[in-house]
Amino acid sequence: MRLQLSPELEAFREEMRTFFTTEVPQEIRDKVAAHRHVSKDEYVEAQRVLNAAGLAVPHWPVEWGGRDWTPLQRHIWREEMQLAGVPEPLAFNTSMIGPVLAAFGNQEQKERFLAKTANLDIWWCQGFSEPDAGSDLASLRTTAVRDGDDWVVNGQKTWTTLGQHADWIFCLVRTDPAAEKKQRGISLLVFPMDTPGVTLRPIELIDGGFEVNEVFFEDVRVPAENLIGEENRGWDYAKFLLGNERVGIARIGATKKMLAQAKEHAREITVDGRPLLEDPFMATRIAELENELVALELTALRVVANSADGRPHPASSVLKLKGSELQQAATELLVDIAGPLSVASFADGGSDVPDWARVAAPHYLNYRKVSIYGGSSEVQRTIIAGTILGL
Amino acid sequence: MDFTFDSEQNDLREAVRGLLERAYGDSEARRKVVGNDPGFDEKTWSRLAEMGLLGLPFAEEHGGMGAGPIEVAIVAEEIGRVIAPEPFIEAVVLAGGLIAAVGTDAQKGELLAAVAEGTTVPAFAHAEIGTRWSASASAVTATQAGDGWTLSGVKEPVPTGARADVLVVSAVVDGGTGLFVVQGDAAGLTRTGYRTHDGTRAANVRFDGTPATLLGAGGDQTAAIERALAEARIAYSHEAIGAMDTALRTTAEYLKTRKQFGVTLNKFQTLTHRAADMYVSLELARSTALWASMVQDAGGDVLSAADRARLQTSRAGRHVGKEAIQLHGGIGVTAEYSVGHYTSRLTAIDHLLGDGDFAAARLARTVADQETVDPLGAPYTG
Numbered sequence: 001m002r003l004q005l006s007p008e009l010e011a012f013r014e015e016m017r018t019f020f021t022t023e024v025p026q027e028i029r030d031k032v033a034a035h036r037h038v039s040k041d042e043y044v045e046a047q048r049v050l051n052a053a054g055l056a057v058p059h060w061p062v063e064w065g066g067r068d069w070t071p072l073q074r075h076i077w078r079e080e081m082q083l084a085g086v087p088e089p090l091a092f093n094t095s096m097i098g099p100v101l102a103a104f105g106n107q108e109q110k111e112r113f114l115a116k117t118a119n120l121d122i123w124w125c126q127g128f129s130e131p132d133a134g135s136d137l138a139s140l141r142t143t144a145v146r147d148g149d150d151w152v153v154n155g156q157k158t159w160t161t162l163g164q165h166a167d168w169i170f171c172l173v174r175t176d177p178a179a180e181k182k183q184r185g186i187s188l189l190v191f192p193m194d195t196p197g198v199t200l201r202p203i204e205l206i207d208g209g210f211e212v213n214e215v216f217f218e219d220v221r222v223p224a225e226n227l228i229g230e231e232n233r234g235w236d237y238a239k240f241l242l243g244n245e246r247v248g249i250a251r252i253g254a255t256k257k258m259l260a261q262a263k264e265h266a267r268e269i270t271v272d273g274r275p276l277l278e279d280p281f282m283a284t285r286i287a288e289l290e291n292e293l294v295a296l297e298l299t300a301l302r303v304v305a306n307s308a309d310g311r312p313h314p315a316s317s318v319l320k321l322k323g324s325e326l327q328q329a330a331t332e333l334l335v336d337i338a339g340p341l342s343v344a345s346f347a348d349g350g351s352d353v354p355d356w357a358r359v360a361a362p363h364y365l366n367y368r369k370v371s372i373y374g375g376s377s378e379v380q381r382t383i384i385a386g387t388i389l390g391l
Numbered sequence: 392m393d394f395t396f397d398s399e400q401n402d403l404r405e406a407v408r409g410l411l412e413r414a415y416g417d418s419e420a421r422r423k424v425v426g427n428d429p430g431f432d433e434k435t436w437s438r439l440a441e442m443g444l445l446g447l448p449f450a451e452e453h454g455g456m457g458a459g460p461i462e463v464a465i466v467a468e469e470i471g472r473v474i475a476p477e478p479f480i481e482a483v484v485l486a487g488g489l490i491a492a493v494g495t496d497a498q499k500g501e502l503l504a505a506v507a508e509g510t511t512v513p514a515f516a517h518a519e520i521g522t523r524w525s526a527s528a529s530a531v532t533a534t535q536a537g538d539g540w541t542l543s544g545v546k547e548p549v550p551t552g553a554r555a556d557v558l559v560v561s562a563v564v565d566g567g568t569g570l571f572v573v574q575g576d577a578a579g580l581t582r583t584g585y586r587t588h589d590g591t592r593a594a595n596v597r598f599d600g601t602p603a604t605l606l607g608a609g610g611d612q613t614a615a616i617e618r619a620l621a622e623a624r625i626a627y628s629h630e631a632i633g634a635m636d637t638a639l640r641t642t643a644e645y646l647k648t649r650k651q652f653g654v655t656l657n658k659f660q661t662l663t664h665r666a667a668d669m670y671v672s673l674e675l676a677r678s679t680a681l682w683a684s685m686v687q688d689a690g691g692d693v694l695s696a697a698d699r700a701r702l703q704t705s706r707a708g709r710h711v712g713k714e715a716i717q718l719h720g721g722i723g724v725t726a727e728y729s730v731g732h733y734t735s736r737l738t739a740i741d742h743l744l745g746d747g748d749f750a751a752a753r754l755a756r757t758v759a760d761q762e763t764v765d766p767l768g769a770p771y772t773g
Contacts, residue, residue, distance in 0.1 A: 002393040003685035283755035298678035385663035
């Protein structure tokens with residue numbers, strides 16, 4: 001048992017902190033910190049800065065740009081990135097399809113896609129969820145039927161995050177409707193979003209923003225060479241991919257930053273002449289949240305230290321579940337601190353309400369998603385009950 | 392950064408677990424022991440002494456093992472796992488810890504060796520009616536009388552207060568709170584013991600011109616008391632972790648075997664999800680308690696670390712304890728079944744030295760002092 005980081009890791013943390021706070025453009029980091037809209041160009045710019053320094057895909061195989069870091073180094077990398085307000089490398093590229101291609105793609109696919117995926121030359125989106133297959137992913141109905149050298153895809157995907165920016169989609173499709181288990185007849189196909197027959201429709205969310213979409217496929221012809229791995233083994237790849245997704249989804253650094261902002265704003269707002277932060281109830285509420293965050297961070301460090309051979313520790317469900325709760329609690333805290341100012345969400349020009357208070361409520365509303373995506377809190381509880389408690 | 396025990400620490404854990412399992416693996420055995428005074432088993436106490444546990448944190452020159460907070464944490468967790476009623480934290484960590492921190496060399500040589508051997512059970516007489524969880528005394532006053540001192544006033548509740556061979560007593564002195572040693576057979580000392588809800592014992596301890604010896608060099612010892620309380624709070628957090636762990640495992644087993652409506656209870660998702668939440672609470676509390684012991688070990692800010700551990704384990708203890716009973720149904724509130732006793736002990740731990748609200752309020756007073764909390768700070772300084 002030892003509390004401190006080793007001198008090497010301490011130096012590593014310092015190196016990360018320095019890089020993120022000096023090399024990634026300040027304007028982009030300010031936008032992330034202020035929870036304002038980050039444009040596609042800014043995402044791309046930030047990821048290319050990281051990739052040029054070998055910091056976009058450290059968890060990939062070394063051959064394709066990985067760094068062979070320990071899980072703890074990866075944890076520190078991610079936390080420092082969040083604390084510095086650096087937009088994280090696009091998860092669809094770096095955490096999802098990239099590792100799947102590296103593990104299951106053929107050599108030609110690796111050479112064709114991996115470098116561009118790391119550099120965000122290709123922006124990927126995820127074609128998993130369907131209107132009737134969200135958490136019950138295996139119920140998906142989008143079909144791909146073989147026709148000569150092509151697959152012909154028909155169906156619909158939904159919740160396709162940032163699909164409006166995407167160049168390519170990785171898509172789960174049903175290739176064997178007669179398979180005995182519904183998990184068996186699924187394959188993984190990749191194709192460009194501008195393939196004829198692909199239509200994208202944005203879905204407006206309660207925060208007024210557009211970040212998810214419906215995607216429709218009508219007789220979309222996909223060359224057979226775009227099948228990843230083996231036919232009808234797509235479920236295995238999806239499980240591999242979603243396991244990667246759960247790691248690092250706790251977003252502790254980001255929540256830590258929100259709590260720091262909450263303190264700052266609670267100092268500025270006064271109640272009967274006293275800073276809100278001196279109100280015992282508010283101070284206690286922040287202290288409790290901060291303590292839970294410390295507990296979660298320590299738990300993440302325990303999980304990270306114990307994750308063997310790159311496979312997610314079952315307790316990573318704890319991180320997703322609790323991480324979601326704390327992210328949501330922090331956004332709720334911020335909107336509560338903003339109080340009446342929070343209603344000025346869509347004011348522009350003419351309003352004196354500070355930026356942070358304007359975005360507080362949309363941000364809070366937007367963050368209802370975090371306990372839904374990436375395996376809902378209910379799914380995580382089922383995993384904990386089943387795999388850890390044996391229930 | 393490393394959260395794993397080394398091989399010696401694992402050996403210690405196995406040895407303590409083995410001893411305590413033999414004594415209390417069957418929850419009926421604990422019921423019998425707590426049914427009679429002094430509320431713990433003197434033979435088990437002797438075995439703990441033989442294993443060196445009663446001198447675990449004391450210096451070797453004073454008859455101890457010279458071990459650190461991590462070893463104390465390991466023992467405390469094992470005690471919690473079977474809710475052993477032996478007063479390890481009360482006698483060794485708290486009363487013994489104060490003697491080790493404040494006592495003169497002569498006092499340490501005499502008292503700590505006897506505690507380590509199991510021949511002297513000390514208790515810390517500190518709590519007073521009308522105040523709570525303070526580090527200072529107000530209801531018992533000390534008066535200098537020639538070479539010695541006398542104490543007057545009442546301490547209550549004093550855990551193990553009736554059985555203790557020697558009392559470490561906090562009392563008002565000029566300029567603050569002093570610490571004194573009172574022998575169990577001192578004149579003018581009246582002790583009335585009683586059973587507490589968790590099966591252990593506490594006492595009303597009355598001083599009436601009772602002769603007392605100054606512990607250490609005298610003067611205001613509030614800071615030493617505050618520190619000893621913090622270290623005991625961390626140890627209690629580990630005891631609570633052990634108790635929660637058993638309460639959760641017992642509950643999970645029950646859900647797998649108990650049938651209702653023709654199926655075992657684990658077929659009801661509403662129940663398994665609540666059990667999953669208990670696990671989340673437990674693991675977050677465990678991380679914080681382990682961290683607090685590491686902070687203590689590294690010489691960091693032990694007061695703040697203790698508050699963090701206490702806040703997390705208090706909230707978790709209540710959650711796990713209450714849910715353990717609820718998920719069992721009626722059998723959970725019966726004295727014949729074990730799980731309710733775990734909830735009772737968790738409730739006592741919560742209230743002996745400070746609950747979650749108490750810790751949260753203290754943390755709130757310093758919440759503005761730092762932008763973010765970095766638990767990996769080396770060493771952590773709040």
